[in-house]
Amino acid sequence: MIVNENPWVAAYAGKTLGVLRGTLGSQTGEAMRTDVHRLKHSAGLFCGAVLCALLAGCAGMLGKPADPWEEDNRAIFRFNDRLDKALFEPAAKAYVRVMPRPVRTGVSNFYDNITYLDTVLNDFLQGKGRQGIADTGRFLINSTVGILGIFDVATRMGLDEHDEDFGQTLAVWGSREGNYLILPLLGPSTERDAPGWVVSSVTNVLAYAVEGSALLPLSLLGVIDARARARGAFEFADRTALDRYTFIREAYRQRRTYLIYDGSPPLVDFFEDIDESPPPGGVPP
Numbered sequence: 512m513i514v515n516e517n518p519w520v521a522a523y524a525g526k527t528l529g530v531l532r533g534t535l536g537s538q539t540g541e542a543m544r545t546d547v548h549r550l551k552h553s554a555g556l557f558c559g560a561v562l563c564a565l566l567a568g569c570a571g572m573l574g575k576p577a578d579p580w581e582e583d584n585r586a587i588f589r590f591n592d593r594l595d596k597a598l599f600e601p602a603a604k605a606y607v608r609v610m611p612r613p614v615r616t617g618v619s620n621f622y623d624n625i626t627y628l629d630t631v632l633n634d635f636l637q638g639k640g641r642q643g644i645a646d647t648g649r650f651l652i653n654s655t656v657g658i659l660g661i662f663d664v665a666t667r668m669g670l671d672e673h674d675e676d677f678g679q680t681l682a683v684w685g686s687r688e689g690n691y692l693i694l695p696l697l698g699p700s701t702e703r704d705a706p707g708w709v710v711s712s713v714t715n716v717l718a719y720a721v722e723g724s725a726l727l728p729l730s731l732l733g734v735i736d737a738r739a740r741a742r743g744a745f746e747f748a749d750r751t752a753l754d755r756y757t758f759i760r761e762a763y764r765q766r767r768t769y770l771i772y773d774g775s776p777p778l779v780d781f782f783e784d785i786d787e788s789p790p791p792g793g794v795p796p
Contacts, residue, residue, distance in 0.1 A: 576760060577690045584693040588756050591698060595738075600745070603738040617661040619740060622733045623672070624653045624660025625716040632714055633675035637683045645670055674770055676711065678704035682771045691760060699763040
């Protein structure tokens with residue numbers, strides 16, 4: 512996730528490795544493989560250092576985080592981290608090891624689809640009527656032709672996926688970010704984003720379509736699927752962050768700003784005041 516949202520870092524690593532591999536043309540066998548492995552490791556560390564510096568700079572662009580409950584947040588962060596290491600990370604690794612990629616893709620598509628009404632609702636709440644109609648069509652097509660969303664037919668028909676939630680809606684309506692929070696089990700949030708968990712739960716189709724004993728295992732599978740998809744981001748943070756709490760806090764805030772501005776956050780002139788232009792339909796976070 513973090514790496515995917517910074518494609519220039521990945522591109523720089525690939526380009527650097529390509530150039531450096533060219534210098535190894537005269538080597539063969541194990542020696543060449545060893546050097547390439549070392550170069551990959553070095554390039555990864557370099558890109559991690561660059562990304563850490565970027566996040567530190569971006570934190571300045573967003574302003575000093577409102578984190579008056581940092582001591583309590585860190586305690587909950589440590590609890591969540593220990594629980595993840597003990598339960599969810601091993602389960603996600605086993606899931607990836609046992610399940611073939613096509614099966615995992617279908618499972619991910621299924622869970623993306625059953626939670627997609629959250630995006631549809633917030634499309635309309637944000638005044639994005641045309642996008643809301645398109646996303647409604649996407650949900651209906653994937654739920655029927657795509658067999659409960661297992662196959663993402665709508666994307667191939669030109670109906671792109673969007674990512675909207677109630678926290679973004681509150682930002683568009685003018686609500687400020689508020690204090691940073693770490694929620695037990697749920698992870699990073701803010702005072703503005705926290706109510707979104709309630710709205711997401713209400714719009715989750717699984718809560719209405721499945722009853723009784725089947726609901727718990729399906730919910731747990733959704734958690735394991737989400738953890739498996741995020742394993743690259745977790746590993747990246749583990750390898751590169753000097754302080755994982757601060758790293759994740761600033762990465763979270765950057766991601767939220769990116770979503771609120773629909774992928775086009777205001778540019779910052781380091782010699783001028785920060786551009787305070789509001790997101791579509793609202794005010795800055």
